[in-house]
Amino acid sequence: MEPNAGTLPFPDKPKMSGRSPAPMHAAAGLSILAALVHLWMTPTHLAASVGYGAFFAALALAQGLYGVVLIRWPVRPVALLGAWGALAVFAFYAAERVIRESLGPHAAHASGVELLAMLCTAAQLGLLSAVLMDAKRTLYAAEALTFGVALIHLWAAQEHYAEWWGFGVFFIAVGIGGAIYCLLLPHLGGRTGFLLAGVSMNLSLVAAWLATRTLGIPYVRTVGGGAYELRLGATEGVGLPDLAATTMEVSLVVLLAMLASNLRRFSPEAEKTARASIMRTPSIKERRICHRQDF
Secondary structure, X not given: OOOOOOOOOOOOOOOOOOOOOHHHHHHHHHHHHHHHHHHHHHHHXXXXXXXXXXXXXHHHHXXXXXXXXXXXXXXXXXHHHHHHHHHHXXXXXXXXXXXXXXXXXXXXXXXXXXXXXXXXXXXHHHHHHHHHOOHHHHHHHHHHHHHHHHHHHHHXXXXXXXXXXXXXXXXXXXXXHHHHHHHHHHHHOOOHHHHHHXXXXXXXXXXXXXXXXXXXXXXEEEOHHHOEEEEEOOOOOOOHHHHHHHHHHHHHHHHHHHHHHHHHOOXXXXXXXXXXXXXXXXXXXXXXXXXXXXX
């Protein structure tokens, strides 16, 4: 398949007829999974507050219906609605985190089910964003998200350094590594290996975040005979900064993976054309053609 020069590697919009593309199906599945998770959480929240429980029931119903609608009508307006809806859900998560943090460290902890709902919504947002944007805009979004993740880790490094110097060094290394990746992305964003390296890096960060929120924070303890053993301490709470960073990381995984996946479908000659198209600005004529296709 020979790609078009101006809109690589993603099309400008989802197909209007026929079988829906895989990203749209995946986004619909994630929306339905998030709905099931929120439905599972509803009885617990109903016991705490009728209004809180009713809100989660309504959210589950809306996400479930949206997943069905997206499968039935995989068109651009529906995808756009889902992207804005996912952003609204994260605004709710952010407000909830701020309120919980004000109640104390214990209230900031989240269950594994809650974390699953957050990750599903983040992945859904990344998929729909990738569907709605062409390759160049996707690359710009990946750069912005990478820079945001780096800044958050550098900002949090001092706090974690106070807990243990090893944590502080890790956060500084992640921040500097993310900044370097952001600087290299405009130049190497057309290379599959470089994109997959970014996917692996962000997946590792998400896995570490999940482990510290569900299993506990690892630490090394000295035992008899001068030996050491690794133990797990208390679980970390979910705050607004780490929720924002993890949301960006999950979206980055999706965006970079889709860019790499589309590049791997091309022949070596076509991949070179794809790389060149990502790095250049479309002409006025190409922009007019893309604008007409959107309508």
